Amino acid sequence: MTQPAISVRNVSKRFGDTLVLKDINLEVPRGQVSCLIGPSGSGKSTLLRCMAFLEEASAGMIEIEGEALGFSEKDGKRRRQTAAELRRTRSKIGMVFQQFNLWPHMTALGNVSMALRRVRGLGRKEAEARAMAQLVKVGLEARAGHYPSQLSGGQQQRVAIARALALEPTIMLFDEPTSALDPELTGEVLNVMRALADEGMTMVVVTHEIGFAASVGNNVCFLDHGQLLFHDTPETVFAAPRHPRLEQFLDTYLDRGAQMLR
Amino acid sequence: MSFDFAVILAKAPQILAGLGVTILIWVAGTLLAAILGFLVATARRYGGRLADLVLSVPVEVIRGTPFLVQIFLLYFGGPYIGLRLDPIAAGLLGLTIYGAAYYAEIFRAGFQSVPPGHSEAADCVGLTRMQTILHVQLPEMALLVLPPSMNMAVILLKETALLSLITVPEMTMTVQAIGSQQYAFVESIVVLALVYWALVELANFLGRLAERRLSTYSA
Numbered sequence: 494m495t496q497p498a499i500s501v502r503n504v505s506k507r508f509g510d511t512l513v514l515k516d517i518n519l520e521v522p523r524g525q526v527s528c529l530i531g532p533s534g535s536g537k538s539t540l541l542r543c544m545a546f547l548e549e550a551s552a553g554m555i556e557i558e559g560e561a562l563g564f565s566e567k568d569g570k571r572r573r574q575t576a577a578e579l580r581r582t583r584s585k586i587g588m589v590f591q592q593f594n595l596w597p598h599m600t601a602l603g604n605v606s607m608a609l610r611r612v613r614g615l616g617r618k619e620a621e622a623r624a625m626a627q628l629v630k631v632g633l634e635a636r637a638g639h640y641p642s643q644l645s646g647g648q649q650q651r652v653a654i655a656r657a658l659a660l661e662p663t664i665m666l667f668d669e670p671t672s673a674l675d676p677e678l679t680g681e682v683l684n685v686m687r688a689l690a691d692e693g694m695t696m697v698v699v700t701h702e703i704g705f706a707a708s709v710g711n712n713v714c715f716l717d718h719g720q721l722l723f724h725d726t727p728e729t730v731f732a733a734p735r736h737p738r739l740e741q742f743l744d745t746y747l748d749r750g751a752q753m754l755r
Numbered sequence: 756m757s758f759d760f761a762v763i764l765a766k767a768p769q770i771l772a773g774l775g776v777t778i779l780i781w782v783a784g785t786l787l788a789a790i791l792g793f794l795v796a797t798a799r800r801y802g803g804r805l806a807d808l809v810l811s812v813p814v815e816v817i818r819g820t821p822f823l824v825q826i827f828l829l830y831f832g833g834p835y836i837g838l839r840l841d842p843i844a845a846g847l848l849g850l851t852i853y854g855a856a857y858y859a860e861i862f863r864a865g866f867q868s869v870p871p872g873h874s875e876a877a878d879c880v881g882l883t884r885m886q887t888i889l890h891v892q893l894p895e896m897a898l899l900v901l902p903p904s905m906n907m908a909v910i911l912l913k914e915t916a917l918l919s920l921i922t923v924p925e926m927t928m929t930v931q932a933i934g935s936q937q938y939a940f941v942e943s944i945v946v947l948a949l950v951y952w953a954l955v956e957l958a959n960f961l962g963r964l965a966e967r968r969l970s971t972y973s974a
Contacts, residue, residue: 547875580881588879594872598894608880611890640971653876660880 496559498523498664498695499544504553506539506719513539515719517553521664521712526696528706528727531716532742537699538591540716541668544697545588546579557585557664584612587657591669593649595641601628601652602637605659612660627655631685647678651685658689665689667698683709703743707731715739762937763930763946773929774950780843780925781915781954784850785908791851792858797888799859800866810859817856822914825849830921846918846925854911861903865896898969905962909955916951926950 499521506514513536521527529537542548544555546563555562562582564571574582595604606624609615615623628634631651641649650670657665667686671679683705690696690709700706706713706727713730715722717738723730730739763770795814799807817825826849833840840848869892877887919928927947934943 545879547878576884580883583879584881586879588876590872590876592870592872594870594876596873596876596891596895598897607890608882611886612881656876656880 495523497521498558499697500556501540501544502554502556504540504543504550504555506536506543506548507551513719514543514550517721519714519721519724521695521697523663523695524693525711526690526698526709527712527714528710529697529699529714529716530701530703530706530742534718535716536719537714537716538668541666541697541699545586545666546583547588557582584660585663587660587662587665589650589653589657589665589667589670591672593641593646593653593673595649595653595656597641600638600640601633601644601655604641604652605656607656608660624655624659627658628652630658630688631655632681645678646674647681650674650682654682654685654689664695664697667696667700669699669701671700671702703731715742717742758942758945759939760942760946762939763933763942766933766937769929769933770926770946770950773924773926776843776924777912777915777926778954780847780850780918780923781908781912784847784915785854785911787847787851788854788907788911789858789904791855792860793862795855795859796862796866799863801884814856814859817853818860822849822853823917823920825853826917826921842918842921842923845921846915846923850911850915850918853914854907857907857910858904861900861907862896864903865900866892868899869895898966901962901966901969905958905965908962909958912954912958913951916947 497520499519501517501519501521504514504517505512517540519540529541531537539548543550544557544562546555549563554564554566560582561574563574563579565574565578566572595601596607599607602621602624605627606617606620609620609623610617613620625634625637628637631654633648633651633655636644636648636652641652644652650673654665654670670686671682674682679702683702686696686698686705687709698705698710708727710727712724713727714724715730715736715738722736722738731743795810799810802810826845829838829849829852830840830842830845833845873891873895874887877891882890915923915925916927918925919931922928930943930947934940937943
Protein backbone atom coordinates (compact mmCIF):
# COMPACT_ATOMS: atom_id res chain seq x y z
CA MET A 494 0.00 0.00 0.00
CA THR A 495 1.28 3.45 -0.84
CA GLN A 496 2.05 5.92 1.84
CA PRO A 497 -0.90 8.13 2.77
CA ALA A 498 -0.69 11.89 2.20
CA ILE A 499 -1.62 12.55 5.80
CA SER A 500 -1.85 10.11 8.62
CA VAL A 501 -3.48 11.06 11.87
CA ARG A 502 -2.74 8.72 14.74
CA ASN A 503 -4.48 8.78 18.09
CA VAL A 504 -4.88 12.54 17.99
CA SER A 505 -6.66 14.21 20.85
CA LYS A 506 -7.07 17.88 21.43
CA ARG A 507 -8.33 19.66 24.49
CA PHE A 508 -9.13 23.30 25.02
CA GLY A 509 -9.00 23.71 28.78
CA ASP A 510 -11.33 21.09 30.17
CA THR A 511 -13.11 20.38 26.92
CA LEU A 512 -11.98 17.47 24.83
CA VAL A 513 -12.68 18.63 21.27
CA LEU A 514 -10.98 15.73 19.49
CA LYS A 515 -11.10 12.23 20.91
CA ASP A 516 -8.46 9.80 19.76
CA ILE A 517 -8.80 10.41 16.03
CA ASN A 518 -7.26 7.94 13.58
CA LEU A 519 -7.43 8.77 9.91
CA GLU A 520 -5.45 8.22 6.76
CA VAL A 521 -5.87 10.68 3.94
CA PRO A 522 -5.07 8.93 0.64
CA ARG A 523 -3.07 10.71 -2.02
CA GLY A 524 -4.77 12.21 -5.02
CA GLN A 525 -8.21 12.07 -3.47
CA VAL A 526 -10.69 14.52 -2.06
CA SER A 527 -11.55 13.80 1.54
CA CYS A 528 -14.42 15.75 3.04
CA LEU A 529 -14.88 16.29 6.75
CA ILE A 530 -18.50 16.83 7.64
CA GLY A 531 -20.38 17.11 10.87
CA PRO A 532 -22.39 19.52 12.96
CA SER A 533 -20.92 22.75 14.33
CA GLY A 534 -18.61 22.08 17.22
CA SER A 535 -17.95 18.53 16.12
CA GLY A 536 -14.23 19.24 15.87
CA LYS A 537 -13.86 19.01 12.09
CA SER A 538 -12.19 22.44 11.73
CA THR A 539 -9.94 21.73 14.71
CA LEU A 540 -8.87 18.45 13.11
CA LEU A 541 -8.06 20.25 9.85
CA ARG A 542 -6.14 22.98 11.69
CA CYS A 543 -4.13 20.27 13.46
CA MET A 544 -3.17 18.96 10.02
CA ALA A 545 -1.55 22.37 9.33
CA PHE A 546 -0.22 22.64 12.88
CA LEU A 547 -2.25 25.78 13.44
CA GLU A 548 -3.54 23.89 16.46
CA GLU A 549 -1.21 21.66 18.42
CA ALA A 550 -2.66 18.26 19.14
CA SER A 551 -2.64 17.52 22.87
CA ALA A 552 -1.72 13.91 22.16
CA GLY A 553 -1.00 11.75 19.16
CA MET A 554 0.95 12.24 15.98
CA ILE A 555 0.28 13.65 12.55
CA GLU A 556 2.48 12.79 9.61
CA ILE A 557 2.57 14.57 6.29
CA GLU A 558 3.81 12.19 3.58
CA GLY A 559 5.55 10.18 6.25
CA GLU A 560 7.17 13.14 8.00
CA ALA A 561 6.19 14.11 11.51
CA LEU A 562 4.41 17.46 11.70
CA GLY A 563 5.05 19.81 14.58
CA PHE A 564 6.23 17.18 17.03
CA SER A 565 8.89 14.56 16.60
CA GLU A 566 8.99 11.38 18.60
CA LYS A 567 12.31 10.21 19.87
CA ASP A 568 12.76 7.40 22.38
CA GLY A 569 9.07 7.65 23.15
CA LYS A 570 9.39 11.34 23.98
CA ARG A 571 7.39 14.02 22.21
CA ARG A 572 9.52 17.00 21.22
CA ARG A 573 8.31 20.18 19.57
CA GLN A 574 10.01 20.77 16.23
CA THR A 575 12.04 23.88 15.55
CA ALA A 576 10.49 26.60 13.43
CA ALA A 577 12.64 25.57 10.46
CA GLU A 578 11.66 21.88 10.72
CA LEU A 579 8.02 22.87 10.96
CA ARG A 580 8.29 25.13 7.90
CA ARG A 581 9.83 22.31 5.89
CA THR A 582 7.04 19.84 6.64
CA ARG A 583 4.40 22.51 6.21
CA SER A 584 5.70 23.43 2.76
CA LYS A 585 3.83 20.39 1.43
CA ILE A 586 0.56 21.93 2.55
CA GLY A 587 -1.55 24.77 1.21
CA MET A 588 -4.22 26.15 3.51
CA VAL A 589 -7.44 27.95 2.61
CA PHE A 590 -9.40 29.64 5.37
CA GLN A 591 -13.07 30.36 5.88
CA GLN A 592 -12.31 34.08 6.25
CA PHE A 593 -9.85 34.14 3.28
CA ASN A 594 -7.20 35.89 5.41
CA LEU A 595 -5.75 37.81 2.50
CA TRP A 596 -3.29 40.52 3.48
CA PRO A 597 -5.25 43.73 2.96
CA HIS A 598 -2.26 45.98 2.23
CA MET A 599 -1.25 43.99 -0.83
CA THR A 600 -2.86 43.52 -4.21
CA ALA A 601 -4.06 40.10 -5.35
CA LEU A 602 -0.76 39.69 -7.19
CA GLY A 603 1.16 40.82 -4.11
CA ASN A 604 -0.64 38.26 -1.96
CA VAL A 605 0.09 35.42 -4.35
CA SER A 606 3.71 36.40 -5.07
CA MET A 607 4.69 37.09 -1.43
CA ALA A 608 5.90 33.60 -0.56
CA LEU A 609 7.57 33.17 -3.95
CA ARG A 610 9.66 36.21 -3.19
CA ARG A 611 10.25 35.86 0.55
CA VAL A 612 10.34 32.09 0.92
CA ARG A 613 11.58 30.96 -2.49
CA GLY A 614 13.74 34.05 -2.87
CA LEU A 615 12.69 34.71 -6.47
CA GLY A 616 13.13 38.15 -7.97
CA ARG A 617 10.07 40.32 -8.32
CA LYS A 618 9.65 39.68 -12.03
CA GLU A 619 9.77 35.92 -11.88
CA ALA A 620 7.69 35.75 -8.70
CA GLU A 621 5.02 37.90 -10.28
CA ALA A 622 5.03 35.88 -13.49
CA ARG A 623 4.46 32.68 -11.52
CA ALA A 624 1.87 34.34 -9.31
CA MET A 625 0.07 35.52 -12.43
CA ALA A 626 -0.06 31.94 -13.69
CA GLN A 627 -1.84 30.95 -10.46
CA LEU A 628 -4.28 33.83 -10.83
CA VAL A 629 -5.01 32.68 -14.39
CA LYS A 630 -5.79 29.27 -12.97
CA VAL A 631 -8.46 30.71 -10.68
CA GLY A 632 -9.69 33.01 -13.44
CA LEU A 633 -8.63 36.27 -11.83
CA GLU A 634 -5.78 37.55 -13.98
CA ALA A 635 -7.85 40.66 -14.71
CA ARG A 636 -8.01 41.44 -10.98
CA ALA A 637 -4.28 41.09 -10.27
CA GLY A 638 -3.86 44.75 -9.36
CA HIS A 639 -6.89 44.92 -7.06
CA TYR A 640 -6.67 45.07 -3.30
CA PRO A 641 -8.75 42.54 -1.34
CA SER A 642 -11.16 45.29 -0.30
CA GLN A 643 -11.93 45.82 -4.00
CA LEU A 644 -12.83 42.17 -4.60
CA SER A 645 -16.00 40.19 -3.89
CA GLY A 646 -15.89 37.42 -1.31
CA GLY A 647 -15.77 34.75 -3.99
CA GLN A 648 -12.91 36.51 -5.75
CA GLN A 649 -11.04 36.94 -2.48
CA GLN A 650 -11.34 33.23 -1.77
CA ARG A 651 -10.08 32.39 -5.26
CA VAL A 652 -7.07 34.67 -4.69
CA ALA A 653 -6.52 32.88 -1.37
CA ILE A 654 -6.55 29.55 -3.22
CA ALA A 655 -4.03 30.92 -5.74
CA ARG A 656 -1.86 32.11 -2.86
CA ALA A 657 -1.95 28.67 -1.25
CA LEU A 658 -1.06 27.05 -4.59
CA ALA A 659 1.83 29.39 -5.33
CA LEU A 660 4.47 27.25 -3.64
CA GLU A 661 3.12 24.12 -5.33
CA PRO A 662 2.02 22.14 -2.29
CA THR A 663 1.05 18.52 -2.76
CA ILE A 664 -1.84 18.72 -0.30
CA MET A 665 -4.51 21.41 -0.04
CA LEU A 666 -6.53 21.93 3.12
CA PHE A 667 -9.80 23.86 2.96
CA ASP A 668 -11.50 25.09 6.13
CA GLU A 669 -15.13 25.77 5.23
CA PRO A 670 -14.05 27.69 2.13
CA THR A 671 -17.54 28.79 1.14
CA SER A 672 -19.16 29.36 4.54
CA ALA A 673 -18.44 33.10 4.57
CA LEU A 674 -19.82 33.62 1.06
CA ASP A 675 -23.18 34.64 -0.32
CA PRO A 676 -24.89 31.58 -1.82
CA GLU A 677 -24.49 32.90 -5.37
CA LEU A 678 -20.72 33.26 -4.89
CA THR A 679 -20.08 29.74 -3.60
CA GLY A 680 -20.30 28.27 -7.11
CA GLU A 681 -17.21 30.03 -8.46
CA VAL A 682 -15.12 28.82 -5.53
CA LEU A 683 -16.45 25.26 -5.74
CA ASN A 684 -15.68 25.22 -9.47
CA VAL A 685 -12.06 26.14 -8.81
CA MET A 686 -11.88 23.39 -6.20
CA ARG A 687 -13.48 20.90 -8.58
CA ALA A 688 -10.88 21.75 -11.24
CA LEU A 689 -8.14 21.24 -8.69
CA ALA A 690 -9.59 17.84 -7.74
CA ASP A 691 -9.69 16.87 -11.42
CA GLU A 692 -5.96 17.57 -11.63
CA GLY A 693 -5.44 14.97 -8.94
CA MET A 694 -4.61 17.29 -6.05
CA THR A 695 -4.86 15.71 -2.62
CA MET A 696 -7.52 17.73 -0.83
CA VAL A 697 -9.03 17.73 2.64
CA VAL A 698 -12.16 19.85 2.78
CA VAL A 699 -14.15 20.79 5.85
CA THR A 700 -17.50 21.69 4.40
CA HIS A 701 -21.20 22.11 4.88
CA GLU A 702 -21.66 21.76 1.13
CA ILE A 703 -23.09 18.27 1.20
CA GLY A 704 -23.61 18.45 -2.56
CA PHE A 705 -19.91 19.11 -3.11
CA ALA A 706 -18.95 16.31 -0.72
CA ALA A 707 -21.27 13.92 -2.56
CA SER A 708 -20.21 14.82 -6.08
CA VAL A 709 -16.49 15.64 -5.76
CA GLY A 710 -15.48 13.81 -2.58
CA ASN A 711 -13.83 10.40 -2.75
CA ASN A 712 -14.12 9.93 1.01
CA VAL A 713 -16.42 11.39 3.57
CA CYS A 714 -15.56 11.53 7.26
CA PHE A 715 -18.32 12.23 9.69
CA LEU A 716 -17.38 13.80 13.00
CA ASP A 717 -19.61 14.33 15.97
CA HIS A 718 -18.64 15.56 19.43
CA GLY A 719 -14.95 15.18 18.67
CA GLN A 720 -15.22 11.61 17.48
CA LEU A 721 -14.68 10.32 14.00
CA LEU A 722 -17.88 8.28 13.76
CA PHE A 723 -17.08 6.86 10.38
CA HIS A 724 -15.24 7.25 7.18
CA ASP A 725 -16.48 5.86 3.87
CA THR A 726 -17.25 6.63 0.25
CA PRO A 727 -19.92 9.28 -0.36
CA GLU A 728 -22.17 6.67 -2.03
CA THR A 729 -22.25 4.61 1.15
CA VAL A 730 -22.48 7.58 3.48
CA PHE A 731 -25.24 9.43 1.72
CA ALA A 732 -27.21 6.70 0.00
CA ALA A 733 -27.68 4.51 3.01
CA PRO A 734 -26.81 6.36 6.19
CA ARG A 735 -26.92 3.65 8.78
CA HIS A 736 -25.81 5.70 11.68
CA PRO A 737 -28.65 7.44 13.52
CA ARG A 738 -26.55 10.53 14.26
CA LEU A 739 -25.64 10.93 10.58
CA GLU A 740 -29.22 10.40 9.52
CA GLN A 741 -30.30 13.15 11.88
CA PHE A 742 -27.54 15.42 10.56
CA LEU A 743 -28.46 14.80 6.92
CA ASP A 744 -32.13 15.43 7.64
CA THR A 745 -31.30 19.04 8.41
CA TYR A 746 -29.98 19.27 4.84
CA LEU A 747 -32.99 17.53 3.36
CA ASP A 748 -35.08 20.27 4.87
CA ARG A 749 -33.00 22.67 2.84
CA GLY A 750 -33.77 21.02 -0.46
CA ALA A 751 -30.99 18.50 -0.88
CA GLN A 752 -33.39 15.64 -1.57
CA MET A 753 -31.66 14.73 -4.79
CA LEU A 754 -28.85 13.26 -2.78
CA ARG A 755 -30.94 10.31 -1.67
CA MET B 756 3.82 98.42 30.12
CA SER B 757 4.13 97.39 26.51
CA PHE B 758 5.35 94.25 24.80
CA ASP B 759 8.62 94.53 22.97
CA PHE B 760 9.33 91.59 20.75
CA ALA B 761 12.18 93.36 18.99
CA VAL B 762 14.62 92.57 21.80
CA ILE B 763 13.75 88.87 21.51
CA LEU B 764 13.84 88.75 17.73
CA ALA B 765 17.24 90.46 17.74
CA LYS B 766 18.53 87.22 19.24
CA ALA B 767 17.14 85.11 16.40
CA PRO B 768 20.45 83.30 15.66
CA GLN B 769 20.68 82.06 19.25
CA ILE B 770 17.03 81.03 19.21
CA LEU B 771 17.55 79.11 15.98
CA ALA B 772 20.49 77.28 17.53
CA GLY B 773 18.24 76.30 20.46
CA LEU B 774 15.52 75.28 18.02
CA GLY B 775 18.08 73.10 16.25
CA VAL B 776 18.89 71.26 19.47
CA THR B 777 15.18 70.84 20.22
CA ILE B 778 14.46 69.41 16.77
CA LEU B 779 17.49 67.15 16.89
CA ILE B 780 16.61 65.65 20.27
CA TRP B 781 12.93 65.45 19.35
CA VAL B 782 13.33 63.74 15.98
CA ALA B 783 16.14 61.41 17.06
CA GLY B 784 14.47 60.65 20.38
CA THR B 785 11.10 59.94 18.80
CA LEU B 786 12.55 57.64 16.14
CA LEU B 787 14.66 55.76 18.68
CA ALA B 788 11.70 55.57 21.06
CA ALA B 789 9.47 54.15 18.33
CA ILE B 790 12.07 51.54 17.36
CA LEU B 791 12.77 50.56 20.97
CA GLY B 792 9.06 50.51 21.73
CA PHE B 793 8.42 48.26 18.75
CA LEU B 794 11.17 45.87 19.87
CA VAL B 795 9.73 45.78 23.39
CA ALA B 796 6.22 45.11 22.06
CA THR B 797 7.57 42.34 19.79
CA ALA B 798 9.55 40.75 22.62
CA ARG B 799 6.52 40.89 24.90
CA ARG B 800 4.34 39.22 22.28
CA TYR B 801 6.70 36.54 21.02
CA GLY B 802 9.35 36.18 23.72
CA GLY B 803 7.32 33.97 26.02
CA ARG B 804 5.55 34.63 29.28
CA LEU B 805 8.74 35.47 31.18
CA ALA B 806 9.86 38.19 28.75
CA ASP B 807 6.37 39.67 28.83
CA LEU B 808 6.38 39.77 32.62
CA VAL B 809 9.92 41.14 32.92
CA LEU B 810 9.37 43.85 30.31
CA SER B 811 6.05 44.91 31.78
CA VAL B 812 7.90 46.28 34.85
CA PRO B 813 9.96 49.06 33.19
CA VAL B 814 7.03 49.95 30.94
CA GLU B 815 4.75 50.41 33.95
CA VAL B 816 7.37 52.29 36.00
CA ILE B 817 8.14 54.71 33.17
CA ARG B 818 4.50 55.32 32.38
CA GLY B 819 3.80 55.75 36.09
CA THR B 820 6.36 58.44 36.92
CA PRO B 821 6.79 62.03 35.68
CA PHE B 822 9.26 62.68 32.88
CA LEU B 823 10.90 65.39 34.98
CA VAL B 824 11.61 62.90 37.77
CA GLN B 825 13.07 60.44 35.25
CA ILE B 826 15.50 62.92 33.72
CA PHE B 827 16.57 64.17 37.15
CA LEU B 828 17.25 60.56 38.16
CA LEU B 829 19.15 59.92 34.95
CA TYR B 830 21.21 63.11 34.96
CA PHE B 831 21.82 63.66 38.68
CA GLY B 832 21.47 60.04 39.83
CA GLY B 833 23.36 58.46 36.93
CA PRO B 834 26.84 59.37 38.22
CA TYR B 835 26.15 57.31 41.40
CA ILE B 836 26.09 54.19 39.23
CA GLY B 837 28.90 55.39 36.98
CA LEU B 838 26.68 56.80 34.26
CA ARG B 839 28.06 60.23 33.47
CA LEU B 840 26.30 61.80 30.53
CA ASP B 841 26.52 65.28 29.13
CA PRO B 842 23.17 67.10 29.14
CA ILE B 843 22.31 66.47 25.48
CA ALA B 844 23.09 62.75 25.71
CA ALA B 845 21.12 62.45 28.95
CA GLY B 846 18.22 64.34 27.39
CA LEU B 847 18.18 62.15 24.29
CA LEU B 848 18.44 58.94 26.32
CA GLY B 849 15.75 60.12 28.73
CA LEU B 850 13.36 61.05 25.95
CA THR B 851 14.01 57.74 24.16
CA ILE B 852 13.27 55.64 27.24
CA TYR B 853 10.22 57.67 28.18
CA GLY B 854 8.77 57.54 24.67
CA ALA B 855 9.61 53.85 24.21
CA ALA B 856 7.33 52.87 27.11
CA TYR B 857 4.39 54.52 25.37
CA TYR B 858 5.32 53.27 21.90
CA ALA B 859 5.54 49.75 23.34
CA GLU B 860 1.88 50.06 24.33
CA ILE B 861 0.90 51.57 20.97
CA PHE B 862 2.50 48.66 19.10
CA ARG B 863 1.05 46.14 21.54
CA ALA B 864 -2.39 47.40 20.56
CA GLY B 865 -1.22 47.32 16.94
CA PHE B 866 -0.29 43.63 17.14
CA GLN B 867 -3.66 42.88 18.68
CA SER B 868 -5.44 44.63 15.82
CA VAL B 869 -4.06 42.28 13.16
CA PRO B 870 -6.45 39.32 12.81
CA PRO B 871 -4.66 36.11 13.92
CA GLY B 872 -5.72 34.48 10.66
CA HIS B 873 -3.50 36.86 8.69
CA SER B 874 -0.44 35.60 10.58
CA GLU B 875 -1.65 32.00 10.25
CA ALA B 876 -1.84 32.49 6.49
CA ALA B 877 1.75 33.75 6.59
CA ASP B 878 2.83 30.72 8.67
CA CYS B 879 1.15 28.40 6.20
CA VAL B 880 3.04 29.77 3.18
CA GLY B 881 6.30 29.40 5.08
CA LEU B 882 7.17 32.96 6.11
CA THR B 883 9.40 33.16 9.17
CA ARG B 884 8.21 34.95 12.29
CA MET B 885 10.41 37.93 11.40
CA GLN B 886 9.10 38.09 7.83
CA THR B 887 5.54 37.89 9.09
CA ILE B 888 6.15 40.77 11.49
CA LEU B 889 7.87 42.94 8.88
CA HIS B 890 5.81 42.18 5.78
CA VAL B 891 2.38 41.38 7.21
CA GLN B 892 1.79 42.63 10.73
CA LEU B 893 3.70 45.90 10.68
CA PRO B 894 2.21 47.22 7.43
CA GLU B 895 -1.25 46.04 8.46
CA MET B 896 -1.13 47.84 11.79
CA ALA B 897 0.44 50.97 10.30
CA LEU B 898 -2.80 52.81 9.66
CA LEU B 899 -4.04 52.01 13.15
CA VAL B 900 -0.87 52.97 15.03
CA LEU B 901 -0.14 56.10 13.02
CA PRO B 902 -2.54 58.52 14.80
CA PRO B 903 -1.46 57.55 18.35
CA SER B 904 2.18 57.53 17.19
CA MET B 905 1.93 61.07 15.84
CA ASN B 906 0.12 62.12 19.00
CA MET B 907 2.97 60.66 21.04
CA ALA B 908 5.52 62.48 18.87
CA VAL B 909 3.76 65.77 19.65
CA ILE B 910 3.78 65.01 23.37
CA LEU B 911 7.49 64.18 23.19
CA LEU B 912 8.20 67.48 21.45
CA LYS B 913 6.58 69.37 24.29
CA GLU B 914 8.34 67.26 26.92
CA THR B 915 11.70 68.36 25.49
CA ALA B 916 11.06 71.75 27.16
CA LEU B 917 11.72 70.03 30.50
CA LEU B 918 15.24 69.21 29.35
CA SER B 919 16.10 72.86 30.04
CA LEU B 920 16.07 71.81 33.71
CA ILE B 921 19.06 69.53 33.17
CA THR B 922 20.79 72.34 31.24
CA VAL B 923 20.27 71.00 27.73
CA PRO B 924 20.82 74.07 25.50
CA GLU B 925 17.52 73.58 23.73
CA MET B 926 14.98 76.20 22.77
CA THR B 927 13.25 76.75 26.11
CA MET B 928 16.51 77.26 27.96
CA THR B 929 17.85 79.56 25.24
CA VAL B 930 14.73 81.72 25.00
CA GLN B 931 14.30 81.95 28.76
CA ALA B 932 17.91 83.07 29.13
CA ILE B 933 17.39 85.75 26.51
CA GLY B 934 14.18 86.81 28.24
CA SER B 935 15.84 87.35 31.58
CA GLN B 936 18.88 89.10 30.09
CA GLN B 937 16.62 91.50 28.22
CA TYR B 938 14.01 91.88 30.98
CA ALA B 939 11.44 90.57 28.47
CA PHE B 940 10.20 87.48 30.26
CA VAL B 941 6.62 87.38 29.00
CA GLU B 942 7.64 88.17 25.43
CA SER B 943 10.11 85.30 25.49
CA ILE B 944 7.46 82.90 26.71
CA VAL B 945 5.04 84.02 24.00
CA VAL B 946 7.68 83.48 21.30
CA LEU B 947 8.43 80.07 22.78
CA ALA B 948 4.77 79.06 22.72
CA LEU B 949 4.39 80.14 19.10
CA VAL B 950 7.42 78.20 17.92
CA TYR B 951 6.32 75.00 19.71
CA TRP B 952 2.84 75.39 18.29
CA ALA B 953 4.21 75.84 14.77
CA LEU B 954 6.27 72.67 15.15
CA VAL B 955 3.26 70.74 16.44
CA GLU B 956 1.16 71.86 13.48
CA LEU B 957 3.93 70.83 11.12
CA ALA B 958 4.08 67.39 12.74
CA ASN B 959 0.30 67.03 12.48
CA PHE B 960 0.41 67.99 8.82
CA LEU B 961 3.06 65.36 8.10
CA GLY B 962 1.03 62.81 10.04
CA ARG B 963 -2.09 63.47 7.98
CA LEU B 964 -0.05 63.20 4.80
CA ALA B 965 1.28 59.82 5.89
CA GLU B 966 -2.22 58.67 6.83
CA ARG B 967 -3.54 59.57 3.41
CA ARG B 968 -0.74 57.65 1.73
CA LEU B 969 -1.31 54.57 3.87
CA SER B 970 -5.06 54.48 3.41
CA THR B 971 -4.92 53.69 -0.32
CA TYR B 972 -5.95 50.07 0.16
CA SER B 973 -8.67 50.39 2.77
CA ALA B 974 -12.15 50.43 1.36
